[in-house]
Amino acid sequence: QSLLTQPPSVSAAPGQMITISCSGSSSNIGNNYVCWYQQLPGTAPKLLIYDDHKRPSGIPDRFSGSKSDASATLAITGLQTGDEADYFCATWDSSLHGVVFGGGTTVTVL
Amino acid sequence: QLQLQESGPGLVKPSQTLSLTCTVSGGSISGGSSWGWIRQPPGKGLEWIGTIWHSGSTYYNPSLKSRVTISIDRSKNQFSLDLDSVTAADTAVYYCAKVGGGFSNEFDSWGQGTLVAVSS
Numbered sequence: 300q301s302l303l304t305q306p307p308s309v310s311a312a313p314g315q316m317i318t319i320s321c322s323g324s325s326s327n328i329g330n331n332y333v334c335w336y337q338q339l340p341g342t343a344p345k346l347l348i349y350d351d352h353k354r355p356s357g358i359p360d361r362f363s364g365s366k367s368d369a370s371a372t373l374a375i376t377g378l379q380t381g382d383e384a385d386y387f388c389a390t391w392d393s394s395l396h397g398v399v400f401g402g403g404t405t406v407t408v409l
Numbered sequence: 410q411l412q413l414q415e416s417g418p419g420l421v422k423p424s425q426t427l428s429l430t431c432t433v434s435g436g437s438i439s440g441g442s443s444w445g446w447i448r449q450p451p452g453k454g455l456e457w458i459g460t461i462w463h464s465g466s467t468y469y470n471p472s473l474k475s476r477v478t479i480s481i482d483r484s485k486n487q488f489s490l491d492l493d494s495v496t497a498a499d500t501a502v503y504y505c506a507k508v509g510g511g512f513s514n515e516f517d518s519w520g521q522g523t524l525v526a527v528s529s
Binding site for chain 1: 445447454455456457459460468469470471504509511512513514515516517519520521522
């Protein structure tokens with residue numbers, strides 16, 4: 300049971316917008332920065348968002364991150380078939396003194 | 410461009426020690442960065458194993474802390490993972506990664522991962 304709760308799956312048609320939630324507590328998301336990873340099938344995770352909302356070089360602005368209180372959200376606009384992947388949120392947990400990952404959300408493009 | 414590559418046995422017997430090495434190329438492991446290990450059981454999510462900070466100090470997942478050691482060999486531009494007393498539950502793809510420069514302890518470069526099975 301992960302400390303960060305994500306919906307198991309999200310789906311939408313191409314071109315649509317989706318959001319993925321990541322719910323935590325004051326010991327993690329509420330007081331620490333959040334990052335998001337994309338894991339395409341059979342590949343290593345790739346950093347999408349860090350420090351709640353920043354994008355690494357090369358990540359398109361279709362991907363955006365936000366945070367409010369102890370919850371974070373990843374939004375993907377203009378959904379493409381190439382966005383079909385698993386998405387994980389992660390942050391530092393101040394009680395555990397370590398990194399915690401969400402359980403992951405599988406995105407399906409209909 | 411920084412590249413990371415995991416290496417080590419693909420099969421480990423129960424109760425033995427799982428040992429993996431991550432070789433860093435395209436940059437120096439002593440360049441002020443921190444490094445980590447993450448694993449993913451087949452069909453499941455990601456689990457942080459631990460991080461070795463640029464200072465040399467280490468933080469481990471509390472659920473694995475009694476069995477884990479992460480060390481760094483600057484002369485070889487490598488860092489390593491030892492996981493003692495393994496069981497079938499330790500079967501997973503193991504990733505090494507570099508900690509980024511942000512505040513979120515993010516991993517901004519990853520190795521391709523190596524599958525380690527624990528079986529007799």
